[in-house]
Amino acid sequence: MLRLLTTLAALAAPLLPLQPDGRSAMAERVQALTRDSQWKEIKAIPVKFATHHPQGMVKIGDALFVSSVEIKVRTTRFAKPPDANGLDRDAGEGVGHLFKMDAGGGLVADMTLGEGSIYHPGGIDFDGKYIWVPVAEYRPDSRSIIYRVDPATMTATAVLRFADHIGAIVRNVDDGTLHGVSWGSRRFYRWALDANGLVADANRSPDSFRTLNPSHYVDYQDCKYAGRKRMVCTGVTEIRRAGESSAAPFRLGGLDLVDLEDGRPLHQVPILLWTRSGLDMTHNPVWLEAFDEDRTGEHIGGLRAYFMPEDDKSTLYVYEVRTAVQVDSKAAVQERLKKVGAELYTRTDRYPDLVRELKEILAIDPGSAEAHMFLGVAYRGIGTPELLGEAIAELRQALAVNPGLLPARLFLAQMYMDLGRTERAREELEAGLEQAPGNPQFLAQLGEAERQLKNPKRSVDLLRRALQADGSFAQARYYLALALFDLGQRADATAELELVVKAGVKVADVYVSLGTLYLEARRFDEALEILSQATHIDSARPDIRIQLARAYRLKGLLAKAEEQLTIASKQSAAALASPFAQQQQAAFDLYVELGLLTEQQGQLQRAAEFFQKALDMDPGHADAKRHLAEVKRKLAQKPTRKRGGDR
Numbered sequence: 001m002l003r004l005l006t007t008l009a010a011l012a013a014p015l016l017p018l019q020p021d022g023r024s025a026m027a028e029r030v031q032a033l034t035r036d037s038q039w040k041e042i043k044a045i046p047v048k049f050a051t052h053h054p055q056g057m058v059k060i061g062d063a064l065f066v067s068s069v070e071i072k073v074r075t076t077r078f079a080k081p082p083d084a085n086g087l088d089r090d091a092g093e094g095v096g097h098l099f100k101m102d103a104g105g106g107l108v109a110d111m112t113l114g115e116g117s118i119y120h121p122g123g124i125d126f127d128g129k130y131i132w133v134p135v136a137e138y139r140p141d142s143r144s145i146i147y148r149v150d151p152a153t154m155t156a157t158a159v160l161r162f163a164d165h166i167g168a169i170v171r172n173v174d175d176g177t178l179h180g181v182s183w184g185s186r187r188f189y190r191w192a193l194d195a196n197g198l199v200a201d202a203n204r205s206p207d208s209f210r211t212l213n214p215s216h217y218v219d220y221q222d223c224k225y226a227g228r229k230r231m232v233c234t235g236v237t238e239i240r241r242a243g244e245s246s247a248a249p250f251r252l253g254g255l256d257l258v259d260l261e262d263g264r265p266l267h268q269v270p271i272l273l274w275t276r277s278g279l280d281m282t283h284n285p286v287w288l289e290a291f292d293e294d295r296t297g298e299h300i301g302g303l304r305a306y307f308m309p310e311d312d313k314s315t316l317y318v319y320e321v322r323t324a325v326q327v328d329s330k331a332a333v334q335e336r337l338k339k340v341g342a343e344l345y346t347r348t349d350r351y352p353d354l355v356r357e358l359k360e361i362l363a364i365d366p367g368s369a370e371a372h373m374f375l376g377v378a379y380r381g382i383g384t385p386e387l388l389g390e391a392i393a394e395l396r397q398a399l400a401v402n403p404g405l406l407p408a409r410l411f412l413a414q415m416y417m418d419l420g421r422t423e424r425a426r427e428e429l430e431a432g433l434e435q436a437p438g439n440p441q442f443l444a445q446l447g448e449a450e451r452q453l454k455n456p457k458r459s460v461d462l463l464r465r466a467l468q469a470d471g472s473f474a475q476a477r478y479y480l481a482l483a484l485f486d487l488g489q490r491a492d493a494t495a496e497l498e499l500v501v502k503a504g505v506k507v508a509d510v511y512v513s514l515g516t517l518y519l520e521a522r523r524f525d526e527a528l529e530i531l532s533q534a535t536h537i538d539s540a541r542p543d544i545r546i547q548l549a550r551a552y553r554l555k556g557l558l559a560k561a562e563e564q565l566t567i568a569s570k571q572s573a574a575a576l577a578s579p580f581a582q583q584q585q586a587a588f589d590l591y592v593e594l595g596l597l598t599e600q601q602g603q604l605q606r607a608a609e610f611f612q613k614a615l616d617m618d619p620g621h622a623d624a625k626r627h628l629a630e631v632k633r634k635l636a637q638k639p640t641r642k643r644g645g646d647r
Contacts, residue, residue: 178193231258546589
């Protein structure tokens with residue numbers, strides 16, 4: 001029986017972005033801000049629905065997601081000091097919301113979050129896959145639930161219940177940790193996540209690991225991860241003169257870049273922007289992004305900010321500021337890297353040009369981890385033996401510059417697997433999961449590594465965890481089918497492959513594998529259908545034609561089988577660009593199938609010759625030996641003709 005194929009890079013889900021990290025670029029621009037920075041209003045967009053009391057905001061594509069609390073009954077302070085539970089007011093009543101809105105301010109979706117007295121969402125963050133939302137009681141020193149929300153489906157998973165009010169949450173994508181900010185941002189918390197994306201140390205008491213915020217400049221309202229173990233937080237401080245407690249306060253908005261290792265601010269700057277009614281722009285949620293654009297012949301770089309300061313009837317204000325950072329060759333390099341990253345998978349014909357482009361970029365910025373990574377990917381795409389070593393060297397250099405560059409670690413592991421160094425690949429994948437616990441891509445690739453290392457049960461466990469994290473991850477489902485096949489669970493393997501095909505994945509290996517299982521189950525018509533579809537997906541692969549010929553032969557359609565093997569024979573010469581092992585396997589399988597076909601046609605001498613050619617390539621192959629012995633037995637029993645050949 002033919003082996004199931006394992007080369008499936010085309011099914012990789014785009015969970016790890018190849019583009020240079022926009023968070024770090026944003027943080028660099030933040031560090032260039034001063035109190036004299038000149039912000040310019042670009043647009044003011046009236047929001048077309050009741051926003052209640054907005055709290056946090058993230059921008060995904062053109063959509064904005066805003067957390068908000070709808071207050072039904074306001075909290076009331078107790079007349080006496082805090083009660084036995086340390087609470088200074090009652091719980092009030094309300095509803096927590098996560099709104100999805102379009103760029104024009106229209107409501108697209110509204111999901112509710114929280115339960116009972118836990119109804120106050122806070123500042124939110126987006127890690128590239130999930131939105132992280134804290135929902136707490138509307139009082140300090142209370143309780144919270146941390147949710148992980150899939151923005152594509154607007155479904156939420158509770159990952160932590162915690163005995164303090166968490167007012168903002170940040171997801172560190174470099175080491176896979178969560179960071180929480182308490183009421184008034186006076187306390188910081190840090191949690192590790194397990195392989196399932198849940199908090200591993202959820203039962204610790206808050207006072208056992210909290211750290212105090214050393215900055216008292218502003219109370220943080222909304223926070224975002226800013227790369228390299230930093231977060232950027234925006235908020236407000238209310239200033240009153242002594243003895244004027246009843247007077248309206250002066251509200252000053254501000255922005256801090258905070259080191260997540262020790263909680264200390266790396267850069268602080270006031271945001272001297274107010275609405276026409278006098279409300280500070282950072283009063284409620286804020287989203288920041290770096291931008292570089294060419295306008296009227298001038299290259300402009302800086303920060304773009306989205307503010308939503310008002311309650312209920314809100315306006316989305318968009319401002320830009322040119323930063324003091326010189327927009328020079330570094331910004332141009334980042335722009336060139338973005339273009340290279342966009343072409344790496346869409347323009348395989350451009351690999352030589354991309355290599356030249358990346359070498360030019362590295363001449364300008366030798367310390368660019370992204371450029372080293374892209375160069376390694378391009379070398380791998382070209383695929384010549386002499387460049388595979390160069391690809392590994394570039395990926396290792398990328399990790400030396402930035403150990404947290406997860407895509408580089410994943411590509412390096414895939415390279416090691418391509419070269420048969422599966423144990424070395426496992427080391428890289430396990431290191432990646434330490435940095436990003438529960439990442440489906442690393443779980444899936446590690447599952448396939450374990451399968452190749454003859455640990456199919458361990459493989460199945462890892463792959464099911466990958467699918468639990470992302471049920472639409474076709475690569476994980478394909479690898480699961482391979483592991484189930486290795487465990488002898490043919491029906492389950494077939495079912496998994498059928499799900500991949502039904503999902504609309506157009507990768508020939510999936511169809512060949514499913515066709516192989518159909519043949520084993522003697523489902524010949526289904527095998528012919530699925531293998532014929534595989535030839536339309538990739539018409540140049542001889543191994544597909546060989547499998548299709550096998551299906552025709554087993555169905556008894558020998559002429560059609562011979563036609564497919566003729567095509568496969570012609571394609572073998574054109575397959576020299578394929579890896580050597582694949583070429584050898586295809587040639588071996590072709591000789592075996594030619595032997596079986598000619599044997600069935602009664603051409604016993606030709607069949608013996610084909611089986612012998614297969615054995616010349618793999619002398620120990622049991623099936624080829626058995627087939628040759630059977631043909632020789634038939635030849636020995638066959639009467640010798642005086643003239644004419646074996647027909």
